[in-house]
Amino acid sequence: MxxxxxxxxxxxxxxxxxxxFDTMGEKKFRAQQVYEWLWQKHALSFADMxxxxxxxxxxxxxxxxxxxxxxxxxxxxxxxxxxxxxxxYDGHAVEGVLIPTxxxxxxxxxxxIGCSLSCKFCATGYMDRKRNLNFDEIYxxxxxxxxxxxxxxxxxxxxxVFMGMGEPLLNYKNVMxxxxxxxxxxxxxxxxxxxxxxxxxxxxxIRQLGDDQVKFKLALSLHAANDAKRNEIMPINDTNNIKTxxxxxxxxxKQTGNEITFEYILFKNFNDSIKDAExxxxxxxxxxxxxxxxxxxxxxxxxxxxxxxxxxVQQFMNFLEKNRVNVRLRRSRGKDIDAACGQLANKExxx
Numbered sequence: 001m002x003x004x005x006x007x008x009x010x011x012x013x014x015x016x017x018x019x020x021f022d023t024m025g026e027k028k029f030r031a032q033q034v035y036e037w038l039w040q041k042h043a044l045s046f047a048d049m050x051x052x053x054x055x056x057x058x059x060x061x062x063x064x065x066x067x068x069x070x071x072x073x074x075x076x077x078x079x080x081x082x083x084x085x086x087x088x089y090d091g092h093a094v095e096g097v098l099i100p101t102x103x104x105x106x107x108x109x110x111x112x113i114g115c116s117l118s119c120k121f122c123a124t125g126y127m128d129r130k131r132n133l134n135f136d137e138i139y140x141x142x143x144x145x146x147x148x149x150x151x152x153x154x155x156x157x158x159x160x161v162f163m164g165m166g167e168p169l170l171n172y173k174n175v176m177x178x179x180x181x182x183x184x185x186x187x188x189x190x191x192x193x194x195x196x197x198x199x200x201x202x203x204x205x206i207r208q209l210g211d212d213q214v215k216f217k218l219a220l221s222l223h224a225a226n227d228a229k230r231n232e233i234m235p236i237n238d239t240n241n242i243k244t245x246x247x248x249x250x251x252x253x254k255q256t257g258n259e260i261t262f263e264y265i266l267f268k269n270f271n272d273s274i275k276d277a278e279x280x281x282x283x284x285x286x287x288x289x290x291x292x293x294x295x296x297x298x299x300x301x302x303x304x305x306x307x308x309x310x311x312x313v314q315q316f317m318n319f320l321e322k323n324r325v326n327v328r329l330r331r332s333r334g335k336d337i338d339a340a341c342g343q344l345a346n347k348e349x350x351x
Contacts, residue, residue: 009064010038010136014186026056034060039187042143044068065089069140074148082148088113088137092130096141096164098148098157106159107145109138111175112166117200120233121223121265123300124165132171138178142188160190163198163219169205179216192216198263201240203248210255217259218252219293220245224271225264225279233267242283249287260287265295266313268306277319284325292320292327 012020017031033051037043045068046052046061067089075083082098097108114127133141146157160182162168168175179195181187192215199206200221209218222242224230230237249260264280266272284292294317297307308316313329320327 006063006065008134008136009034009060009066024059030056035186038066039139039181039184042140042147044070067136069137069144071144082145082152084144084148086141086144088133094133094137094141094165096145098145098152100149100153104158105149105153105155106161107142107149107157108161108164109141109145110164110166111138111162111168111171115166116170117167117234117236119200119221119223119235121267121297121300121303121305123302126300126302127165129166132174133166135174135177135181138174139181139187142178142182146188157190158194160195161198161219162196167200167202168197169199169202169209172205172208176212176214179214183215196261200234200236201245202236203240203244206245206248207251210252213256214258215256217261218249219261219263220249221263222280222283223263223265225276225283229271229276233270246283246286249289253288259290261291261293262287262289263293263295265297266308266316267297268308268312270305272308272312272316274315274319277316281320281323281325290326292325293330294327295330 009017014031014035017035018028021028021031021034030052034049037049041048043049043066045066046057046064049057049060052060069086069088071084072087072093073085077083080100082100084096084098085093086096087093092113094110094113096110099106099108110133112132113130115122115124116129117125119125142157142160149155149157162175175197179192179197182190182195183192195216196219197209197216198219198221206218221234222230224233225242227237227241230242252258253260262280262284264271280292294313297305299305299307317327317329
């Protein structure tokens with residue numbers, strides 16, 4: 001096995017590590033020790049691997065890199081939400097959020113540095129996409145947020161949502177590989193049922209999730225219930241219209257039986273009328289969706305949208321509930337530190 005000098009050691013499988021140590025004349029159990037340091041003990045450098053000899057650590061350091069994510073800055077909201085800016089090995093910044101409630105501690109993680117989808121209501125959509133996060137960087141986000149949860153709340157993470165910066169399904173391989181490590185017994189050992197991947201709607205990749213028989217939940221960021229309005233705020237709808245997405249979601253459900261939710265942000269005088277609620281109800285009835293999450297809009301500098309008043313929100317909710325739609329109002333958390341839905345990377349250098 002030929003390995004390029006400086007290769008990321010976490011790219012190696014356990015079998016490849018065992019083979020490597022064999023060729024180095026090292027005992028097999030050393031490979032297991034290194035694997036544990038990488039995926040369970042969360043070593044940030046080879047120097048951290050204290051049960052290896054200094055000589056072996058030096059050899060590994062000469063041959064491999066270990067480009068771990070680090071916490072660059074942290075903010076604490078009045079409501080208990082914690083937002084972190086993580087720094088990548090090549091100097092990029094990416095944000096993740098710990099959202100605590102009484103019964104759960106949720107990590108909201110990013111999958112890309114920036115985003116290419118340009119949704120008009122989302123701060124990340126106004127950034128360029130610099131690059132995809134690698135699978136081990138996504139894993140590191142979860143590890144670091146879990147460490148925060150244990151430190152601040154003395155509880156481990158209970159849930160993970162891929163609702164941070166970027167479109168997870170446009171970084172498909174890395175997201176899938178990260179989830180494999182997060183759910184693996186020799187990784188973080190989390191149940192896939194406690195993971196939700198949120199997409200702005202990449203129909204082809206939603207179908208791929210079905211073909212791959214994934215075990216996690218899926219959320220579709222709908223935000224408008226007809227193509228004309230959705231085209232206006234989400235350019236991805238030009239190539240992934242609502243009918244195409246309905247077909248893809250039905251295919252996903254047929255293949256996996258996994259829970260599907262719709263996410264719907266209410267914008268004042270745009271998608272908050274009873275007619276909009278009727279159209280949303282019709283979409284809901286065409287998919288075996290478990291729930292519609294109605295989300296409060298969180299203002300950002302680049303966009304002119306406003307949130308509707310409480311009366312309008314209540315009328316919208318009442319209409320859906322009266323028509324036997326399972327709907328929930330999701331109050332935003334972390335607004336005071338720009339950690340709420342759609343606000344990540346809102347203000348340059350704000351942390």
